[in-house]
Amino acid sequence: MSIDTKAIAAMDRNSVLHPFTQLKDFASGKLGEPTIIETGKGIRIQDAYGKELIDGFAGLYCVNIGYGRDEVAEAISRQAYRLAYYHSYAAHTTDELAMLSDRLVKMAPGQMSKVFYGMSGSDANETQAKLVWYYNNLRGKANKKRIISRDRGYHGCTVMAGSMTGMKFYHDHMDLPLPQIAHTGVPHHYWGSYDGETEREFSARRAKELDQLIEELGPDTVGGFIAEPVLGTGGITPPPEGYWEAIQTVLKKHDVLLIADEVITGFGRTGSMFGCQHYDIEPDLITVAKGLTSGYFPLSAAIVGKKVYDVIENAADRIGAFSHGFTYSGHPIGAAAANAVLDIVEREDLAGNSRTVGAYFQAQLKEKFAQLPIVGEVRGVGLMAAVEFVTDRASKSGFDAQMKVGARISKAARDLGLIARAMPHGDILGFAPPLVTTREEVDEIIDIAERAVRVVMDQVIQEGQKI
Missing domain, CATH: 3.40.640.10 (Type I PLP-dependent aspartate aminotransferase-like (Major domain))
Incomplete structure (x- = not known):
């Protein structure tokens, strides 16, 4: 079914009070158009503009069985x-x-x-x-x-x-x-x-x-x-x-x-x-x-x-x-x-899948991120995990909040096709993919997340931040 995305976006902007949204920026268009989610299957969703995203956060930690289960x-x-x-x-x-x-x-x-x-x-x-x-x-x-x-x-x-x-x-x-x-x-x-x-x-x-x-x-x-x-x-x-x-x-x-x-x-x-x-x-x-x-x-x-x-x-x-x-x-x-x-x-023993695929997920996160100079801690259990970013690993010094490092990494990941959440209380990238996620899909998530982190890490260095 095709929809008039411009009309839907206008109706949304004029009538929906969105949770956890900077309302003035949204009303003025500064945040861009609302993201109109149209379909989903497995661990992926697709918006009304045809962009496909791996949902690395299962909606809000909830779509455990994946999308589209008939x-x-x-x-x-x-x-x-x-x-x-x-x-x-x-x-x-x-x-x-x-x-x-x-x-x-x-x-x-x-x-x-x-x-x-x-x-x-x-x-x-x-x-x-x-x-x-x-x-x-x-x-x-x-x-x-x-x-x-x-x-x-x-x-x-x-x-x-x-x-x-x-x-x-x-x-x-x-x-x-x-x-x-x-x-x-x-x-x-x-x-x-x-x-x-x-x-x-x-x-x-x-x-x-x-x-x-x-x-x-x-x-x-x-x-x-x-x-x-x-x-x-x-x-x-x-x-x-x-x-x-x-x-x-x-x-x-x-x-x-x-x-x-x-x-x-x-x-x-x-x-x-x-x-x-x-x-x-x-x-x-x-x-x-x-x-x-x-x-x-x-x-x-x-x-x-x-x-x-x-x-x-x-x-x-x-x-x-x-x-x-x-x-x-x-x-x-x-x-x-x-x-x-x-x-x-x-x-489908999804708790068991979370345990086994989750162990692989945790190990891969640590292998890819733990030694990066801007990563302070990689933590998690099962199919939920976080990577926390700091300016100095030894002293655990955090980035200036105005730099919005966690939010920038989350956006970079989304631009590359992965939803991973910028968590509050620090520069933290959070993951909670559906419990049906496979090892191959874990590899996709890790690959995109690593590329996103490296993009922002390079930006931070160019901005003169010592790490």
């Missing part, structure tokens, strides 16, 4: 023809919803009991916050309401989820964070460690800082701790050795619920089905979205552990109905899409 489209179509919508209030359900929920409870790590549905990772984390408050109210601990997150953690951008997100630019001019939220240190050994401090020593220090923060706030006021198994938007940073073991000891000491935000890591990205399994994390609550439907339909889930659910159920005779829900909670089309996606994830 079986998911067919599952969505079948459900839409059969029953496009019904709510899940007052014990209504559909077969797809019941089967999906049973599946998630059985496959999730820890002792899970029930699943509550929303439409995005943000709203699922709003639900998790309410569950922490509800749980503690019902067990007579009405002051135990604070939730601790981490600097550079990402948990969404709604009011509560945005408050839990540990990035200042999500808070500026938005009256966030809310006072119920506190933040503790980022678990990034490269930037946060003292000279000579091992990863285990660094992890022990971060755990001690968390313990001290809980003591300062008052253990009777802290109800939850939310964290991604691997930092995502905060820099694609795997935890240092011993981190999760040390952190969980502190949480158990102070009777603090652990919310594992698996929106990015869930369903295979680390090489395990869940990041919690990869790092021996025992969560009380789990948040999933993105990979749940591979982005084919908006759906999220708050998976509720038995410890929390039992308190809620046992209070029902005293307090009445569970008064939380959305019009689209447990949407039947979303449930059908999720079941079709998880069929593919399991049948």
